Amino acid sequence: MAMRYEPVLLKGIGEADLRDIRVYRERGGYKQLERAFRELSSAQVLDLANASGLRGRGGAGFPTGRKWQFLPANGAPRYMVCNCDEAEPGTFKDHTLLEETPHLVLEGILIGAYGIGCHHAFIYIRGEFKRGYEIMRRAVDDARAAGFIGKNLFGTGYDLEFTIHRGAGAYICGEETALLNSLEGKRGEPRLKPPFPAVEGLYKAPTVVNNVETLAYLVPILERGAEWFAGVGTERSKGFKIVSVSGHVRKPGNYEVPLGVSVNELIELAGGPREGRKVVAVQPGGGSSAAIFEEHFDLPYDYESMTKAGSMLGSGAMVVFDDTTDFVKAAHSLVRFFAHESCGQCTPCREGGHWLERTLARLVAGYGLQSDIDVLESVSHQMTGLNLCALGDSIEPFLASVVKRFRPQFEARVRRNGAS
C-alpha cells in the first residue's frame, strides 16, 4: 500500500543515504540552520516554535515554545539537551531517525539550541543504540568540519558546542531529570520537582530537555513556515506525528501522519490485522498508556481524543492486539518492565510494581487466587499519584484497563480447587 501521506521527517529514508552529509546537504540539509543563524534572532526562532503549535513528542505533549519561555530571560548560561533515550515499550521512531537521518536530528538540535540562546547542546543516546551512537559521532564530526558546530558559526560570532552522551541501559534515564543526573555522571534517579529543569537543570543551570522528534520538526517548520505546520492536524494537536505501529498488524513500522487521522486508519496503514483476525484493543501511547477498545477506533488520533478515551497519545507508539491475545501475559510483560525499570526511590513504585509482578506471574502460571484479581486492582490504585516521577504512575493504566475489559481471561488463571 502506498503511503497516503507525504512524509516530512521520514522523507528520503530508504531512497538515499542521508547519513552522508553531502547527500543530506544536496537535499537542502543545513540550509535552515544557516538561515536561522544569518537571518533570524533567537527570539524569532522561539516565535516560530510557538506559532507552529508544536508540542513535545516525547510523551507529555507540552507546547515546545512555551517550555522554552520558562527559561529566565537574563542571558545566564543555559543548556539544550536532546532526549534520545527512547525505551518506552512499542516506540521506535527516535531509533529510526537517529540511525537513518542523523543530520536532520542534529540540525534540529542546533536550531533549538540557538532558539533558546545556549552555547552547549547535548544529545543523550540510549546505551543500547551503539550503532546509532557511532552514526551520530560521524555526523557530528562531519558537521563540525563543515562549520556547523564550534566557534563563530557562519561568521556571526555565535559559538555552539555539541556533546554526545551515551547511556548504559536504564529506561528511567528517559525521564528528564534522571537524564540530567545521568549526564552529570550520577545514578539515573529522577529529581524532585520543582525546581524544574528550566530553572535548575544540568549543572544547576536553566535547561531545556526535548525529544528527538520534537527538535527535528523545527527544520521543516523553519523551511515551510509555522502556518504550514499549524494548518495541519486538529484544533489543539497541530502538525505531524510519527506513529510507531507494532504488535498484531501485517506491516508494523513508523507511519508519519497528520495528527487527527483515525485510529482505524493507522491500523489500516500498518497493513491491518492478520488474516482472519480482528483487532480487539490498541495501546495508543506506549507502555504507559491505557488500552482503548473497538468503540474508540473511529476517534481521531490526537492528544485530546486519546485523553478523552481514558488513555493518552504519549510517545506515539501504537501496539495493536488481536483476538488471539493473552492479556494476562501482556499485562505481566508490561508490569514486569516497570518493576524492572523502577529506580527504587519511591516506595509505592518500587514495592507496588514488584508485588504486582509477582501476583501476575502467579496468574500467568495458572496458580492465581480469586483474591489476586482484587489485589491487582487495589494495589495498582494505591500506587498512583504518590511517586516522584511518572514511571510509578505508568504501571496502573494498561493493567487496569485490560483487567476491566478482559476479566474472564484473568479469572481463567485462578487456581481451581483440587487441580494443580
Added chain:
Amino acid sequence: MSDFAALREELQPECEALIAQYPDKRSALLPIVHLFQARQGYVTRDAMWACAEMLELTPAVVESTVSFYTLFFRRPVGKYMLQVCRNLSCLLNGAETVMAAFRDKLGIGHLQTTADGLFSYEEVECLAACDRAPCMQVNLEFVYDLTPAAIDDMLAAMRGGTYPVAPLPQTAKPARTWAVAADGEVALGDKSPGAENASDPNNAGGIGDRSGVIMLDRILAEQSRFTGRTRERLPNEPPAAMREIAQEEAGHAH
C-alpha cells in the same frame, strides 16, 4: 608495569578528551567506564578505582553509579552477550518461542553464562525495534525477525568463529557458570547478575535479589504457621516454578 597500568596509560589521552567534552568532569564517568569495559569485557575493580582517581570521586561513588546501569557488567561475561527482548511487541510476535529456543540450545537461563564462557544470556526490555519483532542484540548489535532456525545458524557461526559481530574481549573467565533447571513458565524480573565478588548473583538484599520469592516460598513451605487472613490467600501447594527456585537457592546457599 601491570597489564592494567599499561591499559590505563594507553587510554589516558582518550579519557582526557572525554573529560574535556563536559563543563564538569564527573560527567565523563559513563563514557570512561564504557571505554574500559570495551577493552576488558566487564567493569573491573581496577577500572572503577581508576575512574575514581581521574574524576576525583570516591570508589564507592563510582561503584554505586556503575551498579545502576544494566549495560555495565560487574562480573566477567561470555564472549557473546545475547540479549533477547521479552517486552510486549516481541511477546505478541513469538518472543516466547525464541526465548525457549535459546534456553534449550544453550542449557542456561536468564542472566547466566555457559560453562565454556562463550555465551551469556539475558532477557531484556524493549529494544525499540518493535517493527522487526522478535528481536535481540548480540554484543549490542541488533538482530531482527528472529526464528528458531536463525538461532541455530547464529549459534553455530559463533561457535565456529564465523559470526560477523566481533566477540567481546574476555580478560577474566566468568567465575560462576551453571545450568539450572527451567526457570518455570515465566522469567522473573531479576535485574542484574550482581557484582563480581557477590556470593551469589541473586544475593538477598542485593541487586536482583529474589527475597520476594524466597519469602513467598517460606510462607508456602510453612503454611501451618500462617492462619486467618494470610492463609486464605495461599495456594495449597507451592507452584512448580517456586519449588525449583527454592531448590536452586538451597543449592547455592552461602
